[in-house]
Amino acid sequence: MKEGSPEINIIGSTSEGAKEDVRGILEEDGMRREIILEVSKGEREKSAEETELVVSVLDRIKEFVIKYGGKPVNCSPENVHFLRDDSVVREMLTQDPGSVDDQGFTPLFGKDAYVVCKTPGNNAENAHAVVHEVLHVNSFQSLTWSENRKGVRRVGFAVRTKNGEFFTGINEAIIEELTLKFLKKYFSELAEEPVIEEFYKKEREVLLEITNEIYEKSPGKFNSDEDVFNVFASSVMTGKLKEVARLIEGARGKGSFRELGKITKDGDKQPKNITK
16 A cells, blocks of 8 residues: 555455455446546636645644544645535435535545535635545545445444444544644634534534543543543544443443444435445
């Protein structure tokens, strides 16, 4: 694997040869190319100021991802595409082989982020959208790769099965909280804009309730609820869910982790074969 390329994690295989085979198949996959081509139709040119903003984000994202245990992906400004509106993204919500949300689209195992930036010159909203989607690019991703199915298994915290995608809300809440922390650390003047706090508000409230409860019911284990959040954030970057599952079930009882997956599920996101 080339340094700085997205990590390909395959359920049931750790072979580098298998990973490179999968990467080649993904690059040649017709459905994937069609989707990316369709999204590209909505792309607009970035202004010089917007390009400078993207460069500033990318210069700082590496150390931020490492802080939470992730392996940074080397994105360049050319990998960050600005979309005129969210119409194309919304059309793809049930058919993507990647991560789609209201703010953009990130094809799995790639370096590109297609970001909804409707208003040229709105640095606060644009910085927010760029950081959010680039964090998705850097989050853990895995595939199920067998004779019967070749498709997405994990996207950050979210888990895709034949019954839909579980933990979707929690995944977006963690990415969003990381986005806000990034902006407050590196772009404090933009982070003060009121609109920034409105994204994924309900999902973040659920996450905050859980991390507070774990902190209160784990005396001496954590110095603050921020330490609890860091465990969740690390799971998005590394794919390791066992510690989070233990914490949730320790605070809420046996079976509560699975139940959380159900109540934060996106039933519309079904696992589809990447190749036909």
